[in-house]
Amino acid sequence: MDRILARFRIQTKVIILVLPLLMTIVAVGATGFYATGVLEARLNTSNDVVRLLSGFKAVYAGITTFLRQPDDATFKQASNTTAVQIDEL
Numbered sequence: 001m002d003r004i005l006a007r008f009r010i011q012t013k014v015i016i017l018v019l020p021l022l023m024t025i026v027a028v029g030a031t032g033f034y035a036t037g038v039l040e041a042r043l044n045t046s047n048d049v050v051r052l053l054s055g056f057k058a059v060y061a062g063i064t065t066f067l068r069q070p071d072d073a074t075f076k077q078a079s080n081t082t083a084v085q086i087d088e089l
Contacts, residue, residue, distance in 0.1 A: 055085040 005013050062078035 052088070055088055059085050 005016075008016070059078075059082050062074075062081040066074040066078040
């Protein structure tokens with residue numbers, strides 16, 4: 001290895017030894033950037049699913065309240081909650 005490197009100038013030797021290190025750092029950074037994008041997309045999807053499930057829970061609670069106390073006020077409340085959930089979907 002020394003014989004091969006002895007043929008080159010010191011600047012060339014430094015570039016030959018440092019360039020793979022720099023390429024590795026760039027590759028790790030690019031991989032991290034890509035992983036961040038994928039993770040952000042999955043977190044957004046999970047957040048949307050949780051929001052929809054919370055809406056379904058609210059609709060279920062409103063309908064259950066109406067079935068236990070069937071009057072106009074609970075019907076309007078359940079109807080409004082259901083309409084809001086349908087609009088979100």
